Amino acid sequence: MDSIKVSKIKSILLWTLAVILGLFYLLVSLLPFVFMIMNSFKEQFEMLVKGIFELPDHLYLGNYEAVLQGNFFRYFGNSLFVLVVSLALLLFITACASYPLARFKLKICSPLYALIVACMSIPIHITLIPVFKMMMKMNLYDSIWALIGPYVAFGIPISVFILTSFMQSISREIEDAAQIDGCGRIRMFFRIILPLSKPGLSTLAIYNGVHMWNEFSFAYTLTQSVGNRTLPLAVWDFKGQYSMNTPMILAVLTLTALPMIIMFIFAQDALVKGMTAGAVKG
């Protein structure tokens, strides 16, 4: 009887400790956000004079007004355009490629699959200079069109990896029936496989979408003028303009984080699942 009591006390103590540590980490996770959001509502000198953890005198919206009246929507529009075009292209061509890899009994399929998936660990930096050179030659440098090729290419390995295993898990019965009815391979793909792959495609849309939305290296290297840059570079350019005005930069940061936060609030489970898709499947 006593030993049960002791172990019960021990367990309660351990849980208390765990909850305290958990609360501490809650603070660690949130503090930088509190810092960012709260100070973005302060005036430049207000932040310098007062402490960073003091509430602003009043809800000062000047920073947000200035940012939104600047080129913010231009960056946002560019990001959205690149995202939509690259994502549509990526999902379509990787679905096409995964179909024969999952279904056709061809000798060439397994080495090709290995080659595509092996590209997953390639660092983008080895391609940066040649791609830069290529875009210069094609007169695409400093245009958002330059970003589409690299964004699609670097999304391919993980997408093929996930979609192939997804398609392999689709039951063959429907296809067999369709084949007896004289349905060809191409029609089979568009009528049966593609619609049934929707759950896999939507997870991949989130995974790749988040990566493209946040991509920095290619965007920074391949574009130059404000009119052609994407959202991650907005902060960079605003920093050049208002380097000393910390609250202003924090307002830009808050605005760039907003789309993801909104998605997190409304579609938390789908977002979390999508963002970790690559790892969980692997």
Place this chain on the structure above:
Amino acid sequence: MKKKTKALASLRKREMLLTGMLFLAPVLIFLAVFVIYPIIESFHISFFKWNGISAGREFIGWKNWKTLFMDGNFRRAAGNNLIIMALSILIQIPLGLAMATFLEFGKKKFKVFKVVWFIPHLMSSVAIGFLFSYALATNGGIISTISKWFGGGNVDLLGSSTLALYAVIGVICWQFSPFYMVYFLAAYTNISEEIYEAARIDGATKGKYFWHIVLPLLKPSLKSAAILSMVGALKYFDLIYVMTGGGPGSSTELMATYMYTLSFSNFNMGYGSCVASGMFLIITLMSLFTMKVLNRIGGDA
């Protein structure tokens, strides 16, 4: 009759090959143009002296590669990558696992924790880099302010050549631990409830259940988490480039930031390509080696 079916089968096979290649072609073209060709081209450029702009470039043989072997800056950068790699694996994975275990054992009670803990992973690396360059500032940064509450002075983290790297690693762990939390939560769902019930009936405490049952079962997940974290750390770029630019001095320089500065700030693209190629070789060899070793020690899992 037999001949006819055979001919038909080979016709079907050819039709299948043709359709298959048609479906695979776009993906293969994209990879060839934007991944395979650039890799070869990078190695090619590494044998030239070239500023990236002028048409003329001078073939200099192995000179860039010889420089790379002797380059203290590159060695420093690669060393920093290794430190980040080791500390990432040692901090992010245990922290992520601890968070997942807390949530798993606590069941629904602690759902709020999960939501808040995930928030750091919602921001892009670039945004986090900028945010922390302000949040860790000497004057009016978070750490300095807290230090003052306890009677200390300003803390200069990012300006110190000894502390900057560890400050950056702290930020990286802040960003990625939630990722491993979700990762291990998913791994937990693969352990069936029955195993837990059986262990309870046999009188195992939650601690024993974790150390003797959960941990061995999670071995494959731990392995791939380590590989993921390793490759990520070797490729690291955005956050550090934005936050410190590799400085102060070269104290937070990484292979990728070094390559970028050489190529696109100093316009030394020949040597930049050489550094990129060296980085590519290091990452490829290390991933192959690690996968081999991990497969050997974990053959049973």
